[in-house]
Amino acid sequence: MLKEKRLEKYIERRIDERDRMKRREKAEKVELIVDRKQVDFWCKTCKREYRSIGRSRKGINNTQWYVSRCVCGKYNIRRMYSTDPYLYLSKMLRRERVNSYYDTIDPTHEMFDIFYGGEKRL
Ligand SMILES: [Zn+2]
Numbered sequence: 001m002l003k004e005k006r007l008e009k010y011i012e013r014r015i016d017e018r019d020r021m022k023r024r025e026k027a028e029k030v031e032l033i034v035d036r037k038q039v040d041f042w043c044k045t046c047k048r049e050y051r052s053i054g055r056s057r058k059g060i061n062n063t064q065w066y067v068s069r070c071v072c073g074k075y076n077i078r079r080m081y082s083t084d085p086y087l088y089l090s091k092m093l094r095r096e097r098v099n100s101y102y103d104t105i106d107p108t109h110e111m112f113d114i115f116y117g118g119e120k121r122l
Contacts, residue, residue: 035055035056036053036054036055036056037053037054037056037066038051038052038053038054039051039052039053039054039066039068039078040078040086040090040092041054041066041068041070041076041078041086042076042085042086042089042090043070043072043074043076044074044076044089045070045072045074046070046071046072046074049090049091049092050070050071052068052069053068054066054067054068054078055067055068063079063080063081064079064080065077065078065079065080066078066080102115
């Protein structure tokens with residue numbers, strides 16, 4: 001009788017321990033995926049841009065990047081710092097850069113007449 005009770009208690013304790021371990025493992029997995037966010041990606045194999053929900057990961061030294069899968073099956077990465085290859089591969093960003101360049105030209109610029117109809121406001 002006494003032995004049986006002891007055995008029951010032992011089994012209960014083991015089950016509790018196992019559940020606690022499972023819960024801890026789950027919490028660690030959740031921590032791996034830090035953030036979900038809509039990010040623009042560039043696919044090298046399709047050579048096109050697409051917007052998708054990227055899952056963010058955190059690495060050593062708090063570096064952060066987003067991972068997403070293209071329609072072709074390739075995984076693409078967006079790095080969240082200035083050396084991100086997307087910044088010079090993206091055609092959309094390049095277009096924006098060019099537009100903002102011509103927005104800020106001054107009247108002495110050779111292209112000024114073409115953009116502003118020859119009106120030189122001086
Ligand atoms: Zn692709």
